[in-house]
Amino acid sequence: MKNIAVIGAGAAGMMAAITAADNGAKVTVYEKNEKAGKKIYITGKGRCNVTTNVDTNDFFGNVRRGEKFLYSAVYGYDHTSVMEFFEKNGCALKVERGERVFPVSDHSSDIIKTLVFAMQKRHIRVKYGSEVTSIGFDEDKVCSITVNDKDVINVDAVIVCTGGLSYESTGCSGDGYRFAKKAGHKVEKCYPSLVPLTIKENWCMSLQGLSLKNVAVKMEEEALVKSEETSNAEISSEKSSKKKKKKKPAYEGFGEMLFTHFGISGPLILTASTFYEEGKKYILHLDLKPALSKEQLDKRIIRDFEKGNRKEYQSILRGLFPAKLVPVMIELTGISADKKVSEISQKDRQRLVDTTKDMVMHVTGTRGFKEAIVTRGGINLKEINPSTMESRIKKGLYFAGEVMDVDAVTGGYNLQIAWSTGHLAGESAAGNEY
């Protein structure tokens, strides 16, 4: 019987433990917290968007990093298998808008209970308050783990499921990266992802609490590129190299966003953030009426102006936008609130059209790991076998979940990655010869 240690009782860890036990291994899970699934508990705003019901082929279009690497794991244990697992173990699920899957109870605690119960049923030992502090190797093979810096336990295989760096209070402090580095693995630099963005413009903060549906955003990187230009020196046929600002498209999307006291958030912005790279400059263009072209919007505004030509500008704006946006539109268009619409020039009206179709915001950064849903970066995928999740450097060392350089957009994709890779790692660790 193989003796397997799983580090971390999160999504990937519990699934890995259950699968390894189903494949005949003796499994012990080590969790530094006093309970299992602290991060699962806060997922989906406490409801846990446990997976996505999209077709597996479409699944990969929503994976941001590690798409090809995940093929074996996800095709081997896809959303239908995950849903079947929870339903069979007594946790009824439902599919909501956007193919998001939740427990019928709307309680993430039911997902945790199901996993804990499944571990108990298989006599898996779970050691809480047990922080794995190092992994021991006998040449190129795993041989032991050290718990709480004192107890050395001999093992045949170790599955590292320690998660990323976001929401540190859930137990994720990057221990897995340390273990991997010590084993000789390369760890890609980590950044917060699926994270709210901070914005320079003050008008943005004045909209705090405003949620907008059916809007479009375009994020552009503002890069300084060297341009070879001929200047006065043309006469002497000498070339001078100058730096020019160039805009590169980074993301375009449609959906729902939210203004906050620091900038912007909401599903659309979280997705945009997965394209944000620290150290680069980004500009965000918000289109408040994406269903209308500029010409169509202008016609609509002309109609409104004609219908209420004795009205003030602010009163017409109230018919076009939510109340909170009205003072901002007045500020950005530079047209006085009490101006009669009959007195608004065509040039001013055009400014209203242009502002509605393109509200410009400068991104100053992200809200960091404390508010990030996932970690971008992690253990380099080239050194992990995608068919088994085993290290290519040390035998008996496996990885699963967010600790690896894999991530996806919101909608149940990140948990599905944890279930699929956890399942594959558990199965391989139990089945492989060491």
Ligand SMILES: Cc1cc2nc3c(=O)[nH]c(=O)nc-3n(C[C@H](O)[C@H](O)[C@H](O)COP(=O)(O)OP(=O)(O)OC[C@H]3O[C@@H](n4cnc5c(N)ncnc54)[C@H](O)[C@@H]3O)c2cc1C
């Ligand atoms: C606020 C929020 C909401 C989210 N909502 C969703 C959602 O609805 N749907 C979705 O798909 N994804 C969601 N995610 C992302 C998802 O939760 C993670 O991608 C997923 O939990 C990763 O699983 P994991 O098992 O790799 O890591 P985790 O679930 O983070 O588990 C890692 C575990 O390892 C333990 N650990 C770490 N180091 C050690 C050590 N040295 N010794 C012992 N134990 C250790 C930790 O205590 C922790 O319990 C959300 C994330 C956040 C932060």
